[in-house]
Amino acid sequence: MERIQSINPERLAWCCADRGVTLAQCAAEAGIAAANLEKVMAGEPGLTFNQLRKLADFFGRGVLFFLEPGPVDEAQVHTPQFRTLANQKPELSARIKALIERVEKQRAIFLSLREELDDANLPRFAPPDLAGLDLPAAARTVRQWLGLRDTNDFETYRLAVEARGLLVFQSNGYNGKWQIAKESPILGFSLYDPECPVIVVKKQPGESRQSFTLMHELGHLLLHKTSSIDDDRDMYSHEGMEREANAFAGHLLVPDAFLKSIHDAERPAEAAGFDDWLAEQRKAWGVSGEVILLRLLDVGRLSRRDYDAYRAWRDQPVLVKEEVGGSRAYRHREPKHVFGDTFVRTVLDALNARHITLAKASTYLDNLKIKDVHQLERFYAGV
Template sequence: MERIQSINLARIDWCCADRGMTLDELAHEIDIAPATLANAMAGEAGLTFNQLRKLAAFFGRGTLFFLEPGPVNEAKVHSPQFRTLSNQKPELSHRMKLLIERVEQQRAVFLALREELDQAEVVRFTPPALEGLSIPAAAKRAREWLGLADRNDFDSYRRAIEANGLLVFRSNGYNGKWQIAKESPILGFSLYDPECPVIVVKKLDAETRQSFTLMHELGHLLLHRASSIDDEGDLHSPEGAEQEANAFAGHLLVPDGFLLSIRDDQRPPEAAGFDDWLEPQRKAWGVSGEMILRRLMDAGRLPATAYAAYRQWSSQRVIPEKDGGSREHRNREPRHLFGDGYVRTVLDAMNARRITLAKASSYLDNLKISDLHKLERFYAGV
């Protein structure tokens, strides 16, 4: 089989260094004999086109990337937002880095399609002015900006954010290119852009935890105008920008006025009973018991020992894991994954004949044409 000799080997070296892996590890990942790859890197033999294609796909690049002359221009390959996240978490996995780049590509698609549509209907990101405000005051203004009602869940929080010109993606629960692995500590990340920021939330069994991650990332975007990537430790950080984002999320989800509905004299003596005590509020506000307890503690209405006891009790609970979920409604998966605003923009562009049916399918996670038509009917209410 003919082998390509004009491969830019320095770019393969750069990609390996960028992902923190050796050539042997790369050979294993793309199912090429280590000796074959070593010979190619030594200039003794090239790679077949199929081998080069597999290598390029692994790194999330096109094959032409490895055929172009010259060194890699990192400023063009990685956006400032990507570099910010990589610097915050140098240990990010190869899979996580690919996901971040994939999200950036989806945003680029969204913005390009949006420019093709009626500009009068485009919602621009116009953040509220929060400079100089305390965290509670900033959260109050942000809640007004979002137009939130008193009863909410993750979906309503998400819709409110999307309605203000942001994209909100939620990872898939099953294995695939849009999943944040279950074993990964990453709970979410945000990519700041003055035109269209993006928030990505890891899908969890408890949607209340997703809601907190969502508002934590919104805090980074509105308070700090910066990109961020966060794990469990960040969502409990007691200092710096993470603490501010945590406090912002807490006050936005549970304003001071909401706490007035909680009867302290009905608080159970044992932490195991706290969730039942707070059940009406948990369901109405779409938040976890821990979130409410933290707000009560910060307000001086709950001893720190009671909060710590609840966290210990909660950490010891054994909750059966759900499987990846049924794909019976595959046609609706793009909506769950990319959000309503993104999906509507793709469908509008397709119906306006700005893009083909095949292109729309590729933008919607390679949805089958039959499923794409089902998705259209879903939005049409048919």
């Protein structure tokens, strides 16, 4: 096959540096012989068009990106939101950076489809006015804005946020391009956009922890109107915007009125029994025991010593069985799990209205097989 002569080696080098991979690693992961990439770097014809397309797919770029002359303009390649997250945590892994860009592309797809559908029923982001409110009042206002009931879990919180014009993605629990690795400290991130913000939540063994991450990120979007990426340390921070996002999430998930149902006289002497003591509330509110204990600490009903004892007990290593892949029987539901109800319904509506082809719908829905797309349609139709 004919080799392409005009591939820009400077752009290949930039992509490797941006992704944090060597040329050899790039070759192995993209499925291209290392010798061919070395030829490109030497300014020689080294790749066929199909190989160049593999390379472009690996880096999440278009084929033409590698054929353009001159150096890369990062301001054009990376969005302001991406640069905000990268500046917040310069140590971000290449995998997380790739995930951020992937999320941005999904949002662009959603906005394009929403515009084509011109459906007045699709939610639009119109945030509440929180100016001048303290954090408890802001949390009360947002709780009303979301229309939350007293009993919730992660899914009802997620649906409530999506109903207000945001997208909420959840990472896969097993290895794949939509996973935030188990060993990664990143728990979630948010991409601010006045038209359609996006929140990404890392899948965790307990969904109650995901609820806090979701509302923490919502706090950044509504209070600070900025993009943010957060790890374990941020969720316990007592400084700046992270402190505000934590307090906001705590008050939103566990309002002061909820604390009246907790009886201090029944609190166990040992921290190991706290989760059982709060089992009814944890289940009803869809939150972890720690979130409730922090609220009790805030209002002076729990000592710092008891809270620290609980943290020490909770942080003991626990063997968690790692997911190795989604069930094939439910593969058609995976896009709903990852991209949320709003995104999936929009893709299916666009398909039904013939704005996109079945092949496009498959691509937008994480490359579902055609039969799985049809099964997903039947699932939404209740068949």
